[in-house]
Amino acid sequence: MTDELEALRKALKAAPPAADPARREAALAAAMAAFDAHRAQAGQETAGAARPMSDRPQRAGFLIGVRAMLERVSFRPALAATASVAALAVGFGIVMTRPPELRPGPAPEAVTARDEAPLPPAPDLTDRRAATPEARSDAPPATAAPEPPAAATDEAPAWADAAPPAPPAPPPAKMAADAGAERGRSAGTAVPDALAAAPAGTVAGLAEADAPARTQDATAMEAAPAPAAMPAVVAAPGDVTAPPQPDTEAFPEAEANPVRIVAEEPVSTFSIDVDTASYAVVRSSLMAGVLPPPDAVRIEEMVNYFPYAYPAPEAGEAPFRPTVSVVPTPWNEGTRLVHIGIQGRMPAVADRPPLNLVFLIDTSGSMEDPNKLPLLIQSFRLMLGELRPEDQVAIVTYAGSAGLVLEPTPAADRARIEAALGSLHAGGSTAGQAGLEQAYAVAAGMAAEGEVTRVILATDGDFNVGPSDPEALKDFIAREREGGIYLSVLGFGRGNLDEATMQALAQNGNGTAAYIDTLSEAQKVMVDQLTGALFPIADDVKIQMEFNPAVIAEYRLIGFETRALARxxxxxxxxxxxxxxxxVTMTAIYEVTPLGSPAVLSDSLRYRAAEPAAQDAAAARAGELGFLKLRYKEPGEAASRLIELPVAADPQPATEDVRFAAAIAGFGQLLTGGKYLGDWGWDEAIALANGARGADPYGYRAEAVQLMRLAESLSRR
Known part of the structure; x- marks a missing residue:
């Protein structure tokens, strides 16, 4: 035991080896030269600049963190300070064993956060010797520092709180000074003066003196004022940082449909729309804790997100059947809603034609987020289970340049298709036009008589159409559409979602646009509704509604702003x-104001009157609110067919489907300002939707009610 203590005493008496100034200077010079060379080489790299994104993930991982930690550790200062650590531990242990009443020095005073020492300015990096231990060895003794903070008690010295957190115990002063100097040189931060000015011989003095001398030295240390609180050391960003990531989302811009006067504009014409992207974008925003941008809200897409049980066409009838209902308006007692529901025919699976699919997948650098390319791959894998053995799949990617990843492959060879999907990774810029051209070329080679051929574009929406005019690109897609190859668009992720372009491409390609933010949404779009999305039963479907001026004074179409057509x-x-x-089901809703209703917004003209013949014709059909006409083409045909039916003026009881559709229409109007809703608000919309959920096997309607409640809470901010 005596020998061990003697060895410990000798170790404590031994001073740490002094650093060689010449070798330190040479090492610093070599490090700076290597650093400058690295920067010069990095500046000559030809890699493209980082792409702006709003939700770029931070790379993380246990092994990455361990490697980064080891790269920053300098073992030489730690080895040089090993003896100092043991000596300081013994010295401070002696100090702490003294009774509190025998400790001299001023009593601690309460200090608020604003009394703490401010962060010192960063040192001039051109004089790096100022932060080295050699430069600090000639520094004058430390001057009196501010009083210790209130958190420092007799049981816990002030310096314990002043030091930066390093669990499980604060480091000794000498090691903290050395480590702080190393961090200051690498990160550009200042080293606290209180640590830089510590006398170099303090540790040796504690080891050489006998017990009385150690007691005297320890007393002198305690008598000195406590050092100032050590500011937090914040590492400066590295040389290569991601650029600012602005929100570059774009949505179709269109003014809400105004109230129109029947005597002046009795006819309303528009194209049907069965897209659902807007509802998913609204949900994504609300789940992120923010209200969606008004331009992102397209009411017709919110209403048509939900399936409805409208009457289906009978055998031998048109491929779809329209149903019209006139019901009271929930938000205005003086108006009525004209609800138009369309139900498409569902053919037997055995009668379904073979399917040729080309997956056109964006693999640019912006697709690396988990809710982009990884979710996209999972979504397409779900879809494979719905294909039949005779269906074919090809995969084309675009990132910088387009490429064929998978040649046309039978759906029965699922392992090969999944392997091709699994090989995809994000990287490079976006060259969408080249990808579209190659995808259509591949699809043309797959097409055959009596088969359905479709390109499915999957992207985060940051779609770069390249050097060509976007209008020329739309014309290209329209020409391919005439050849029987349709285009559907799937959007993934947020931040750079260009939904305006996505919708325009889908409209010109005779396809649909959907936004997928979760795997559940992928299940809905790629599995539950796959047949309706890929197999058309009617093309170029148009709706025209003529209102009877003898019955209706005003009307407005709720939604469909981007689908308006000329008469x-x-x-x-x-x-x-x-x-x-x-x-597929499709829903359209008009709000109409009967003639003589107190809800009429426009005054009648003083000098204008309807022609007598027109007045007589309108009065003769006073039982009709209006007349509905629909045009459509059978797939592959060039001539359209016509469907006509009168709309009775008498209101009918509203079914659950009609009431729920009205609630969602009110939901969308509340998100965009609710100009025509009066005092009708969130509580009424929630109650209406909740009472009309009906059969909800997939929980879509229950989710909508929860989103309404969330939107109500967010609207109160």
């Missing part, structure tokens, strides 16, 4: 319109 476009078969897929 003469209805009979023009060369004008493109939306399609209806197998088993």
């Amino acid at each position: 003469e476009d209805f009979n023009n078969d060369r004008v493109d319109a939306g399609e209806i897929g197998a088993g």
Whole structure:
């Protein structure tokens, strides 16, 4: 035991080896030269600049963190200070064993956060010797520092709180000074003066003196004022940082449909729309804790997100059946809602034609987020289970340049298709036009008579159309559409979502646009509603509603702003319109104001009167609120067909489907300002939707009620 103590005493008496100034200077010079060379080489790299994104993930991982930690550790200062650590531990242990009443020095005073020492300015990096231990060895003794903070008690010295947190115990002063100097040189931060000015011989003095001398030295240390609180050391960013990531989302811009006077504009014409992207974007925003941008809210897409049980067409009838209901308006007693529901025919699976699919996948650098390319791959894997053995799949990617990842492959070879999907990774810039051209070329080679051929574009929406005019790109897609190859668009992720372009491409490609933010949404779009999304039963479907001026004074179409058509476009078969897929439902809602209602917003004209013949014709049909006409084309045909039916003026009881659709229409209007809702608010919308959920096997309607409640809370901010 005596020998061990003697060895410990000798170790404590031994002073740490002094650093060689010349070798330290040479090492610093070599490090700076290597650093400058690295910077010069980095500046000459030809890699493209980082792409702006709003939700770029931080790379993390246990092994990455361990490697980064080891790269920053300098073992030489730690070895040099090993003896100092043991000596300081013994010295401070002697100090702490003294009774509190025998400790001299001023009593601690309460200090608020604003009394703490401010962060010192960063040192001039051109004089790096100022932060070295050699430069500090000639520094004058430390001057009196501010009083210790209130957190320092007799049981816990002030310096314990002043030191930066390093669990499980604060480091000794000498090691903290050395480590702080190393961090200051690498991160550009200042080293606290209180640590830089500590006398170099303090540790040796504690080891050489006998017990009385150690007691005297310890007393002198305690008598000195406590050092100032050590500021937090914040590492400066590295040389290579991600650029600012602005929100570059774009949505279709269109003014809400105004109230129109029947005597002046009795006819309303628009193309059907069965897209659902807007509802998913609204949900994504609300789940992120923010209200969606008004331009992101398209009420018709919110209403059509939900399936409805409308009457289906009978055998031998048109491929879809319209149903019209006139019901009271929930938010205005003086108006009525004209609810138009369309149900498409669902063919038997055995009658379904073979399917040729080309997955056009964006693999640019912005797709690396978990809710982009990884979710996209999972979504397409779900879809594979719904394909039949005779269906074919090809995969084209675009990132910098387009490439064929998978040649046309039978769906029965699922392992090969999944392997191709698993090989995808994000990287490079976006070259969407080249990808579209190659995808259509591959699809043309797969197409055959009587088969359905479709390109499915999957992207985060940051779609770079390249050097060509976007209008020329739309014309290209329209030409391919005439050849029987349709285009659907799937959006993933947020931050750079260009939904305006996505919707325009889908409209010109006779396809649909959907946004996928979760795997549950992928299940809905890629599995539950796959047949309706991929197999059209009617093309270029247009709706025209003529209102009877003898019954209706005003009307407004709720939604469909981006689908408006001119009156003469209805009979023009060369004008493109939306399609209806197998088993798909579509809903459109008008709010109409009966003649003489106190809810009429416009005054009648003083000098204008309807022609007598027109007045007589309108009065003769006083039992009709209006007349509905629909035009459509059978897939592959060039001539359209016409469906007509009168709309009775008498209101009918509203079914659950009609009431729920009205609630969602109110939901969308509340998100965009609720100009025509009066005092009708969130409570009424929630109650209406909750009471009309009906059969909800997938929980879509229950989720909508929860989103309404969330939107109500967010609107109170």
